[in-house]
Amino acid sequence: DEYAFKAEERIDGEPELARRVYKRLAERLVQNGTGAVLLFGTIKEETNIILAEAMQNAGLRGLVGKLSMDISTRPTYTEHTSAEAIVAASSFLDRMAALTADLPPHMRLVEPVLTPRFVPTCSDALLHGLGELAARTGVRVQSHLAEARDEVDWVRSERGVDDIDVFDKAKLLGERTIQAHCTFLSPTDLARLSARGTALAHCP
Numbered sequence: 001d002e003y004a005f006k007a008e009e010r011i012d013g014e015p016e017l018a019r020r021v022y023k024r025l026a027e028r029l030v031q032n033g034t035g036a037v038l039l040f041g042t043i044k045e046e047t048n049i050i051l052a053e054a055m056q057n058a059g060l061r062g063l064v065g066k067l068s069m070d071i072s073t074r075p076t077y078t079e080h081t082s083a084e085a086i087v088a089a090s091s092f093l094d095r096m097a098a099l100t101a102d103l104p105p106h107m108r109l110v111e112p113v114l115t116p117r118f119v120p121t122c123s124d125a126l127l128h129g130l131g132e133l134a135a136r137t138g139v140r141v142q143s144h145l146a147e148a149r150d151e152v153d154w155v156r157s158e159r160g161v162d163d164i165d166v167f168d169k170a171k172l173l174g175e176r177t178i179q180a181h182c183t184f185l186s187p188t189d190l191a192r193l194s195a196r197g198t199a200l201a202h203c204p
Contacts, residue, residue, distance in 0.1 A: 002073065002074070005072065005074040005077045006074070006077075008042040008043070008067075008077065009042075009074065009076060009077040011042055011047055012043060012044035012047050012077075015046065015047070015050060018047050019050055019054070022050055022051045022053075022054035023058075025054065026055055026057070026058035026060055027058065029058070029060055030058055030059070030060065034060065035061060036060065036061035036063075037055070037060060037062055037063070038065075038142060038178060038201065039051060039062060039063065039064050039113075040065050040067065040115060040117075040142070041064055041065055041066050041067060041115070042066070042067055043066070043067050043078070043079060043088075044066075045066060045088060045091060045092050045095060048066040048092060049092075049095055049096070052064045052096060052099055052110040052112075053099070055110050056100065056109050056110045059109065060109060061109050061110075062109060062110040062111075063110070063112075063113045063140060064096065064110055064112060064113065065112070065113040065114070065115030065142050066088070066092040066112070066115060067117050068085045068086075068115060068116045068117065068122065068126060069116070069117040069121035069126075070082050070085045070121075070123050070125075071120065071122060072121060078121075082123050082125035082126035082129055083125075083129075085126050085129075086126065086129040089114055089130060089133060090133060092112055093133075093137060093139060096110065096111065111139075111140070112139055112140075113140045113141065113142045113178075114130050114133060114134050114139050114141045115141075115142050115143065116130055116141075116143050116172065117143065117144070118143055118144035118147070118151065119143075119151075119155050119159070119166050119167070120151060120154055120155060120158075124159075124166070124169075124170070127166065127167070127172060128169075128170045128171075130170070130172065131170040131172045132171075134171070134172065134174075134176070135171060138176065139176070140176045140178065141172050141174070141176060141177040142178045142179070142180065142201075143167065143172070143177075143179060144180045144181055145163055145164060145167065145179040145181060145182050145185070146164065146181065146182050146183055146184040146185050146189070147181035147182075147183055147184075148183070148184070149184060151163070152184045164185065164189050164192065164193075168192070173196040173198045174196055174197060174198060175196070175197035175198070177196070177198045177199070178198070178199045178200075178201055179193070179199070179200055179201070180200075180201045180202075181201075181202065182202055183202075
């Protein structure tokens with residue numbers, strides 16, 4: 001996370017760099033035959049709008065996630081309260097709706113995704129707030145679940161339960177949720193995701 005947070009913070013601080021990087025990303029996705037992509041962005045709303053614009057302009061179906069996180073090992077790269085993070089997530093949904101509002105429905109290629117980064121960077125208050133926002137708006141949700149053994153162990157020691165339990169209690173598992181990785185889930189956990197209708201984007 002140390003390197004990811006540093007890189008994301010730099011992108012957030014340099015809009016022109018973000019435009020260049022995301023334009024190049026969109027071009028490479030098209031060159032490789034990608035038609036639709038689910039994206040984890042950064043914390044800053046404006047940077048994620050730049051990302052969405054790059055996907056829209058390239059003709060790519062893009063589900064763009066502005067990261068929500070109120071816990072961080074990098075003090076300069078975080079949202080300082082759960083309330084601040086929830087307001088920012090809601091604002092991003094509005095900005096994304098406005099981005100394509102003037103286009104015919106069949107040309108609206110990008111949409112927002114509520115994106116709690118993963119349990120170690122999100123307080124219970126933030127996760128519950130995002131769960132309520134998802135229920136109210138019907139917007140998709142994405143996150144990382146049981147990606148690495150140390151993450152699983154950390155959540156269990158800090159929260160007293162597994163991260164799947166944390167997401168479930170916050171009502172962030174459902175038919176419009178996509179969870180990345182899911183590497184260290186038990187058969188019982190996988191059955192629970194199936195029962196909730198949650199999709200897996202698995203990359204071992």
